[in-house]
Amino acid sequence: MTISATPVYPPKPVPGDRVAVLSPSGGLPGILPLPFELGLRRLREEFGLEPVEYPTTRKPDATPRQRADDIHAAFADPEIKAVIASIGGEDQITVLRHLDRELLRANPKPFFGFSDNTNLLLALRNLGIVGYHGACVMTELGRPHAMDPMTADSLRAALFTSGPYELRPAERYRDIDRDWADPATFESAPLTEPGGGWIWHGPARTVEGPAWGGNLEILSWMLMADREIARDPAAYEGGVLFLETSEELPGADEVFWILRNMGERGLLARFPALLMGRAKAWSFERPHDAEGRRRYASEQREAVLRALAAYAPETVAVFDVDLGHTDPQVVIPYGGTVRVDGVARRITVTY
Incomplete structure (x- = not known):
């Protein structure tokens, strides 16, 4: 390819x-x-x-x-x-x-x-x-x-x-969905809760590079099918990895296993920065209460950190970025430039 x-x-x-x-x-x-x-x-x-x-x-x-x-x-x-x-x-x-x-x-x-x-x-x-x-x-x-x-x-x-367009953490966000088949769903604003800000991890340094990633489950399928992902991990050297998970709510173990496999392939170590989207923690099949949602997001973050510690310990990571399956949602330019400033704790994308 x-x-x-x-x-x-x-x-x-x-x-x-x-x-x-x-x-x-x-x-x-x-x-x-x-x-x-x-x-x-x-x-x-x-x-x-x-x-x-x-x-x-x-x-x-x-x-x-x-x-x-x-x-x-x-x-x-x-x-x-x-x-x-x-x-x-x-x-x-x-x-x-x-x-x-x-x-x-x-x-x-x-x-x-x-x-x-x-x-x-x-x-x-x-x-x-x-x-x-x-x-x-x-x-x-x-x-x-x-x-x-x-x-x-x-x-x-x-x-x-x-x-350039500077991203900022959402003051409030929505995780709980309502029935799209019900007209009443569209008559009132969704319920939201405090955002809590971004969570930074890793060395205080600045990384700027092309964005690569997307939905973690989909990337895992593409890796299994050998579609669109370079076999030589060096193709992604110096990029900014961004990942997010869906309303399928993959468990913390599954998230770790996918990242571990990416690490074994040599992918994780190529990215000096990671933006991890706010974890979707509620679905109609698993309608977690507030404590369940907090626990799900925390366990996912720990799974990501465990993978980074094993395969990319020097990566600057930012958690709860408002990308992917969350509301509000910011647009990430896929292949475009992203700057992750771990000193000033700012994120800038280039549209």
């Missing part, structure tokens, strides 16, 4: 432009239309963009080939200025084999998505295209009642501007 050494930022859209809304993973817009329609409306009214749907955007049973065809159509259309995923899923890895890499390379566009969209983000990064980890239509744009201002500000900056 050939990896472009220095990814470039594709041209940004401007208000009034058309943007593709795709479902490269799950076609949940066809099953749960309420957050999807709300997200489309906000794209139009709050961001001034015109969303364009494709044949599989609302199709739950679309084949990997059909989803790849929509990706190709969106990237090849000169009137489409950005591509945004509706939501994640669990089988986007099956789409990768169908991608026309030369078409994508010849038509670079900003792609926004996270979770299972780690697959496409990593494929684009390998083609030399910076993508944007975050901001799906149903989850962030379709948030009940209103978008979180921190999410909206980060998304607006990533969509429309270029240059």
Whole structure:
């Protein structure tokens, strides 16, 4: 697998432009239309963009080939200025084999998505295209009642501007979800709780490099399938690793085992900095109470620290960064520059 050494930022859209809304993973817009329609409306009214749907955007049973065809159509259309995923899923890895890499390379566009969209983000990064980890239509744009201002500000900056953007810890965050099939869910603001700030670990030094990572479970699948990840870990030397876990709530042991395997492969030691997203600690299947959520997040942090101690003891790590499966959510430029200042305890991304 050939990896472009220095990814470039594709041209940004401007208000009034058309943007593709795709479902490269799950076609949940066809099953749960309420957050999807709300997200489309906000794209139009709050961001001034015109969303364009494709044949599989609302199709739950679309084949990997059909989803790849929509990706190709969106990237090849000169009137489409950005591509945004509706939501994640669990089988986007099956789409990768169908991608026309030369078409994508010849038509670079900003792609926004996270979770299972780690697959496409990593494929684009390998083609030399910076993508944007975050901001799906149903989850962030379709948030009940209103978008979180921190999410909206980060998304607006990533969509429309270029240059440095300083991240700040959320004062409050939401972990508990409500039923998207119930219209009452969208009539009031979600319940939030105090954020607690970032947790820093490791040497007080500054690291600046390209961002690489994404959802930990998806990365583990990609490693098992030998998809999109360089066999020579030196390809990632000096980068900033960012990781997050999903509403599947992987246990602390599983998180450690995945990181241990990445360590045995030589990956962890290549990254002098790690941004660990705030752990999603509640799901409908496991509705933890406040103490259960605190314990889950603490055990996950200890698992990460155990892996770092064994394989990357000099890595600067920051925990509870508002990226991934959390609300509010900041956008991370995949392959773009991230600066982790362990002295001043500041994080700056370049959009």
